[in-house]
Amino acid sequence: MIARHYTLSCLACGRAMQEDGAVLSCAEPHNPGFLGAEYQERSLRPDPAAQGLFRYHRWLPINRILPGPGQAVSYRSERLGRAIGLDQLWVLFNGYWPERGATLDTATFKELEAWTVLARRLAEDARTLVVASAGNTAAAFARACSRTLTPCLIVVPEAAMATLEFPEPLQPCVRIIALGEGADYSDAIAMAEWIAHLPGYVREGGVKNVARRAGLGTTLLTAVEAIGRMPDYYFQAVGSGAGAIGVHESAERLVSDGRYGNRLPRLMLSQNQPFTPLVEAWRTGSPTLVPMDPAEGKRRIGEIRAKVLSSREPPFAIRGGVFDVLTASAGDMFGADNRATDCARTLFEETEGIDIDPAPAVALATLQECAASGRIPRDAVVALNVSGGGRERRRQEWTLHPAQPALRVGAAMERDELLDRVAAL
Ligand SMILES: [Zn+2]
Numbered sequence: 001m002i003a004r005h006y007t008l009s010c011l012a013c014g015r016a017m018q019e020d021g022a023v024l025s026c027a028e029p030h031n032p033g034f035l036g037a038e039y040q041e042r043s044l045r046p047d048p049a050a051q052g053l054f055r056y057h058r059w060l061p062i063n064r065i066l067p068g069p070g071q072a073v074s075y076r077s078e079r080l081g082r083a084i085g086l087d088q089l090w091v092l093f094n095g096y097w098p099e100r101g102a103t104l105d106t107a108t109f110k111e112l113e114a115w116t117v118l119a120r121r122l123a124e125d126a127r128t129l130v131v132a133s134a135g136n137t138a139a140a141f142a143r144a145c146s147r148t149l150t151p152c153l154i155v156v157p158e159a160a161m162a163t164l165e166f167p168e169p170l171q172p173c174v175r176i177i178a179l180g181e182g183a184d185y186s187d188a189i190a191m192a193e194w195i196a197h198l199p200g201y202v203r204e205g206g207v208k209n210v211a212r213r214a215g216l217g218t219t220l221l222t223a224v225e226a227i228g229r230m231p232d233y234y235f236q237a238v239g240s241g242a243g244a245i246g247v248h249e250s251a252e253r254l255v256s257d258g259r260y261g262n263r264l265p266r267l268m269l270s271q272n273q274p275f276t277p278l279v280e281a282w283r284t285g286s287p288t289l290v291p292m293d294p295a296e297g298k299r300r301i302g303e304i305r306a307k308v309l310s311s312r313e314p315p316f317a318i319r320g321g322v323f324d325v326l327t328a329s330a331g332d333m334f335g336a337d338n339r340a341t342d343c344a345r346t347l348f349e350e351t352e353g354i355d356i357d358p359a360p361a362v363a364l365a366t367l368q369e370c371a372a373s374g375r376i377p378r379d380a381v382v383a384l385n386v387s388g389g390g391r392e393r394r395r396q397e398w399t400l401h402p403a404q405p406a407l408r409v410g411a412a413m414e415r416d417e418l419l420d421r422v423a424a425l
Contacts, residue, residue: 004019004063005039005040005041005058006019006037006038006039006040006061007019007037007038008023008035008036008037008038008061008210009035009036009038010025010026010028010033010035010036011033011034011035011036011319011320012026012028012030012031012032012033012319013026013028013030013033015028017035019061020122020125021063021120021121021122021125022120022121022125022127022202022205023035024203024205024208024209025208031318031319032318032319033318033319033320034207034208034210034213034245034315034318034319034320034321035208035210036210036249036320037061037210037214039058039059039253040058041058041059042256042257043257043259044056044059044221044224044225044253044254044257044259044260045058046221046225050065051065051067051068051069051071052068052069052070052071052103052115053069053071053072053112053115053116053215053218054066054069054115054119055071056218056221059214059218059221059250059253060116060119060120060211060214060215060218061116061120061210061211061214062116062119062120062211063119063120063121063122063123064119064123065119066115066118066119066144066148068115068144068147068148069111069115069144070096070102070103070104070105070111071101071102071103071104071222072092072093072094072095072102072104072109072112072218072219072222073093073097073100073101073102073222073226074090074091074092074093074219074222074223074225074226074227074383075090075091075093075100075226076088076089076090076091076226076227077089077090077091077351077352077384079351079352080347080348080351080352083347083351084347084367084368084371084372085371085372085378086371086376086378086380086382087378087379088379088380088381088382089382089384090223090226090227090231090381090382090383090384091352091384091386092219092220092222092223092383092384092385092386093354093386093389094108094109094111094112094219094385094386094387094388094389095107095108095109095354095356095357095386095388095389095390095391096389096390096391096393096394097354097389097390097393100354102389102390105143105167105394106136106139106140106143106166107139107357107388107389107390107391107394108136108139108140108357108387108388109216109219109243109385109387109388110136110137110139110140110141111140111143111144112215112216112218112219113137113140113209113211113212113213113215113216113242113246114137114140114141114143114144114145114215115144115215116211116212116214116215116218117129117141117204117209117211117212117215118144118145118148118150119211120209120210120211121150125202126151127151127200127201127202128151128152128153128200128201128202129141129145129150129151129152129153129201129202129203129204130152130153130154130155130192130195130196130201130202130203130204131152131153131154131155131192131204132154132155132156132185132188132189132191132192132193132204132206133154133155133156133160133185133188134156134157134160134184134185134188134239134307134308134310134311135156135157135159135160135163135164135307135308136163136308136388138154138156138160138163138164138176139163139164139166141154141204142154142164142166142170142174142176142403143166143170145171145173145174146166146168146170146171146173146174149171149173150173151173152173152174152175153175153176153177153195153201153422153425154174154175154176154177155176155177155179155188155189155191155192155195156176156177156178156179156188157178157179157183157184157185157187157188158178158179158180158183158408159307160178160307161176161178161402161403161405162402164176164402164403165400165401165402165403166400166401166403167394167398167399167400167401168401169401170401170403174403175406175407175425176403176404176405176406176407177191177405177406177407177408177409177422178405178407178408178409179191179409179410179411180408180409180410180411181410181411181412182298182411183410183411184297184298184301184310184312185239185310185311185312186294186297186311186312186313187411189206189313191409191413191418194415194418194419195418195419195422198419198422198423206240206242207240207241207242207245207315207321208315212242212246213242213245213246213249214246214249214250215246216242216243216246216247217246217247217248217249217250218250219243219246219247219385220234220247220250220251220254220265220383221250221254223383224254224260227381227383228260229260229261229381230251230254230255230260230261230263230264230265230381231265231381231382231383232263232265232266232376232380232381232382233265233266233268233370233376233380233381233382233383234247234265234266234267234268234382234383234385235268235269235270235363235364235366235367235382235383235384235385236267236268236269236270236360236363236384236385236387237269237270237271237272237306237309237359237360237362237363237387238269238270238271238278238309238314238322239271239308239309239310239311239314239359240311240314240315241269241278241314241315241316241321241322241325242315243385243387244267244269244322244325245315245320245321245322245325247265247267247385248264248267248325248328248329251264251265251329252264264328264329264330265329265383266329266330266331266332267325267326267329267331267332268331268332268334268366268367268370268376269322269326269331269332269333269334270333270334270335270336270362270363270365270366271309271333271334271335271336271362272304272305272306272309272335272336272337272338272341272358272359272362273304273335273336273337273338274300274303274304274337275297275300275301275303275304275309275310276333276335277289277290277292277297277311277312277314277316278314278316278322278333279333279334279335281316281323282316282322282323282326282332282333283333287316287317287323287324288316288317289313289314289316289317292312294312297312303338304338305338305341305342305358305361305362306341306357306358306359306361306362307358308357308359308388309359309362334366334369334370335366336362336365336366336369340365340368340369341358341361341362341365342361343365344361344362344364344365344368345358345361345364347364347368348360348361348364348386354389354390354393355389355390355391355392355393356386356388356389356390357387357388357389357391359387359388360384360385360386360387360388360389363384363385363386363387364384364386367382367384406425407421407422407425409421
């Protein structure tokens, strides 16, 4: 067995796991739980010689370092902070804004997860990675897999195709399946599950992949390097909540480190009304999702501005999931409607001088509300995760190449027919 700088264990039963670069869960018959990573290195020690997020390789569950990742940037915002009445507002800018040093060229924080997941895989693993996405994750994996020549198959709702455009054409190792007829993210997840059982394929696993959460969690590491301490509050818009869970896991490590304070940042998470399954579940006070009819869920998803926040089955109740991290961090959940989202988006662009996606505008709208109502003190150290930005900026700079799906299928396609069509690709 290879010596590694980390070990994996099941957060539900504590059992140690054999790492193969892709394992997602423990086989014991108990309630579902994530796998957690434990690192030999107990302090945050970025490696100045490594590129992008691989600076944090000592705290990432990875087996190799890949060339090519970009990086996020954290900075103190004065103009936006002043506009909403906060003295210490820090923007964690996960997007494309080269003048500031943010170089995620698909313009969202999903790039942090894609590169980490790929770096976790063993070099000799030749299986095709199967990824389901509502849009941003697809873009991030398509770009990272294309640059590292990793075979992958990405399943997205047809509506997401418009966001899949890249500075260079994708390599043929990247294949995309577009689901039409009103399919959404949850439909993409279901079809990706079927495909991943074919021989030669392996599922990426979404929030269950320990590398995905760790990669997203590096946004907090970048933040504490800039701030010099842990933020008191952390604002982010969530679909499945993978980013927030990853940030919480990073925060626990930073508390153990001890140099950045001993209080976990309070997770202030948000969704876009009227599609707010996590807000509704959190309001009940118990770790169960409120059942929603799929047709009603899709109708509401059709109305929201931030389409990426559209997971109908987010990991709320699972051990280590959204309920647990909100409880442990004394956090809360909020909703913002389209109107407030649009206003927040304009405010950010006017004060900071760069465009942002609708999802971070949802987070900003709830932050404005919390600041205005006195819910958070004026002098609190507040981190706002701008989980996507600079999309327009990159359009001005580059000629972008739209991706073409290798296959277009209806959402109602039967399993066997789909698998036959995939096998024929
Ligand atoms: Zn277990």
